[in-house]
Amino acid sequence: MTGIDDIWSPVWLTLELATVTTAVLLVVGTPIAWWLARSRARSKEAVAAVVALPLVLPPTVLGFYLLLALGPNGPGGWIAGLYGARTLAFTFTGLVIGSVVYSLPFVVQPIRNAFEAFGERPLEVAATLRASPWDAFWSVAVPLARPGFVTGAVLGFAHTVGEFGVVLMIGGNIPGETKVLSVAIYDFVETLQWTQAHILAGGMLLFSFAVILTTLLIEKRLRGERS
Amino acid sequence: MSAEEGVIAARFAGQLGGFALDVAFTAPTRGITALFGPSGCGKTTLLRCVAGLQRMAGRLAIGSEVWQDDAQGRFLRAHERPIGYVFQEASLFPHLSVRRNLEFGLARTTPVHRRVTFAEVADLLGVTDLLDRRPDGLSGGQRQRVAIARALLTSPRLLLMDEPLASLDQASRHEILPYLERLHDELAMPVLYVSHAADEVARLADHLVLLDAGRVRASGPLAALRARLDLATDAGNEADAIVECRVAAHDDVFHLTYLEFAGGRVSVPHHALPIGHAVRLRVLARDVSVTLAPQTGTSILNIFPAVVEEVAEESAAQLLVRLNVGGTPVLARITRKSASLLALAPGKPAYVQVKAVALLA
Numbered sequence: 001m002t003g004i005d006d007i008w009s010p011v012w013l014t015l016e017l018a019t020v021t022t023a024v025l026l027v028v029g030t031p032i033a034w035w036l037a038r039s040r041a042r043s044k045e046a047v048a049a050v051v052a053l054p055l056v057l058p059p060t061v062l063g064f065y066l067l068l069a070l071g072p073n074g075p076g077g078w079i080a081g082l083y084g085a086r087t088l089a090f091t092f093t094g095l096v097i098g099s100v101v102y103s104l105p106f107v108v109q110p111i112r113n114a115f116e117a118f119g120e121r122p123l124e125v126a127a128t129l130r131a132s133p134w135d136a137f138w139s140v141a142v143p144l145a146r147p148g149f150v151t152g153a154v155l156g157f158a159h160t161v162g163e164f165g166v167v168l169m170i171g172g173n174i175p176g177e178t179k180v181l182s183v184a185i186y187d188f189v190e191t192l193q194w195t196q197a198h199i200l201a202g203g204m205l206l207f208s209f210a211v212i213l214t215t216l217l218i219e220k221r222l223r224g225e226r227s
Numbered sequence: 228m229s230a231e232e233g234v235i236a237a238r239f240a241g242q243l244g245g246f247a248l249d250v251a252f253t254a255p256t257r258g259i260t261a262l263f264g265p266s267g268c269g270k271t272t273l274l275r276c277v278a279g280l281q282r283m284a285g286r287l288a289i290g291s292e293v294w295q296d297d298a299q300g301r302f303l304r305a306h307e308r309p310i311g312y313v314f315q316e317a318s319l320f321p322h323l324s325v326r327r328n329l330e331f332g333l334a335r336t337t338p339v340h341r342r343v344t345f346a347e348v349a350d351l352l353g354v355t356d357l358l359d360r361r362p363d364g365l366s367g368g369q370r371q372r373v374a375i376a377r378a379l380l381t382s383p384r385l386l387l388m389d390e391p392l393a394s395l396d397q398a399s400r401h402e403i404l405p406y407l408e409r410l411h412d413e414l415a416m417p418v419l420y421v422s423h424a425a426d427e428v429a430r431l432a433d434h435l436v437l438l439d440a441g442r443v444r445a446s447g448p449l450a451a452l453r454a455r456l457d458l459a460t461d462a463g464n465e466a467d468a469i470v471e472c473r474v475a476a477h478d479d480v481f482h483l484t485y486l487e488f489a490g491g492r493v494s495v496p497h498h499a500l501p502i503g504h505a506v507r508l509r510v511l512a513r514d515v516s517v518t519l520a521p522q523t524g525t526s527i528l529n530i531f532p533a534v535v536e537e538v539a540e541e542s543a544a545q546l547l548v549r550l551n552v553g554g555t556p557v558l559a560r561i562t563r564k565s566a567s568l569l570a571l572a573p574g575k576p577a578y579v580q581v582k583a584v585a586l587l588a
Contacts, residue, residue, distance in 0.1 A: 116253075121314070121316075121318050122318065122320060124280050124305070124312075124314075125312075125314065125318045125320070127279075127280065127304070127305035127306045127329075128278060128280070128305055128306075128311065128332075128378070128387075128476060129306075129331050129332030129335060129377065129378075129381060130310035130332055130335035130336060130381055131306055131331075131335055132306050132307050133306075135306075135335070136306075139331075140320060142320045144320075144321070144322055146322075
């Protein structure tokens with residue numbers, strides 16, 4: 001028999017993973033989005049294509065390469081060696097890294113679009129009002145791009161909650177460490193525990209609906225404020 | 228004191244897309260200098276170079292402060308230059324209230340450099356009642372006034388205005404012009420004012436830099452430049468002279484105001500201006516005719532003795548004549564036939580009859 005923990009543990013783990021991943025994505029994705037929106041470098045679209053790769057690649061392909069990278073012989077293993085571990089694969093940290101790569105386009109794209117939408121002018125105005133580029137980024141660009149940040153954060157969070165293939169490849173199925181919701185549902189179905197599968201799957205359905213509805217409502221309110 | 232003290236000295240040369248700019252000019256650090264020329268002549272690019280928003284090879288000094296000197300590898304970025312910049316569209320920050328928009332630059336100006344207060348500027352531009360509004364709730368004219376106030380609140384050493392009236396309708400334009408004139412009268416701040424509208428320039432500018440196809444065609448004090456026939460012959464119907472006058476008297480019976488300048492007394496429809504007030508008249512060449520003897524029995528009131536200075540051909544049929552009216556140059560457009568009949572030549576005494584003048588407040 002499965003206990004209550006077998007249902008709730010994956011839920012909490014998933015929420016924790018999605019929260020940490022979203023935070024990392026905002027920190028990593030924002031400078032990338034800024035560079036893609038502002039740079040005139042020719043290499044720009046190549047970088048944009050790399051960022052967008054997870055949209056097209058099968059998650060198992062992405063997971064395969066991540067497994068190599070995070071494993072004992074990859075850079076992940078080297079990093080793990082710094083604090084005495086052998087590998088980043090099959091760890092929570094490894095899952096966060098994998099999820100960041102996997103969900104990056106969902107965060108970068110909306111933020112890049114938002115940065116592009118307001119053009120050069122507000123930043124030029126800020127410069128003529130004595131704001132340094134760093135100052136103008138925080139006082140003008142970020143507030144103007146707020147709808148893009150909201151969309152990016154929500155999509156990044158939801159997409160991480162929903163990932164399966166990548167997790168299976170690099171995380172495995174360790175309860176409390178890497179056994180997230182989607183993997184748990186798969187497990188319950190495999191072992192014919194339909195009730196538990198129903199609870200988790202139904203919960204996901206409601207959660208996803210709530211996320212999308214909230215995003216739409218927030219975006220509508222942010223737009224309404226401005227026009 | 229260096230020779231450049233009190234002078235804005237700019238020199239830029241470079242390529243932007245398919246457009247080549249190669250300009251050098253100096254302007255006084257007092258009053259309004261208009262960068263005037265047709266669309267696409269490079270005036271906005273030039274202004275952006277002065278602001279540091281765009282970089283082109285050259286040198287720029289405001290008095291003794293050097294903002295750019297490629298020979299020494301010196302280039303202040305836009306936010307390091309003490310400028311105010313008013314864009315063609317007001318470009319207020321949509322996420323901030325009018326008050327926060329105004330405070331944006333003020334907060335970033337070190338207190339020792341502040342020469343104006345929030346209340347003074349808000350009052351000067353008439354935006355005190357708008358402070359709690361959002362930019363999108365304002366009319367075009369109100370928005371541009373807020374943008375000007377926002378720029379002024381940084382206490383700039385140099386104010387740059389890029390056709391601030393061009394995106395406004397006629398009514399908003401008339402709403403803003405008096406504020407620009409107050410600016411000119413009350414703040415001792417040099418202004419570089421980009422425009423392609425001759426009437427706006429005649430009304431506001433003290434100094435003119437004429438641009439054409441990325442080059443400076445001429446530059447100098449407004450009145451002197453306006454009287455140059457080689458430039459005026461290209462101005463078509465806009466060829467004009469600027470006459471600086473003072474209000475001398477009001478005539479309550481005929482409802483007229485008399486203005487005096489060195490060449491005589493001009494009658495204009497009544498304007499409620501104090502005696503002694505300085506005003507500027509714009510006299511279009513097409514509204515001036517020339518006679519050899521003073522006319523009587525004419526409806527024209529404004530007749531002045533003058534001396535012909537120069538005659539230039541405008542077209543096969545028409546000439547532009549510059550006459551000296553008590554030291555002030557006035558242009559007249561007449562036919563070649565009339566000039567021949569009157570035997571007009573430099574040095575010949577004559578009378579100018581002015582059919583209409585525009586009082587530029």
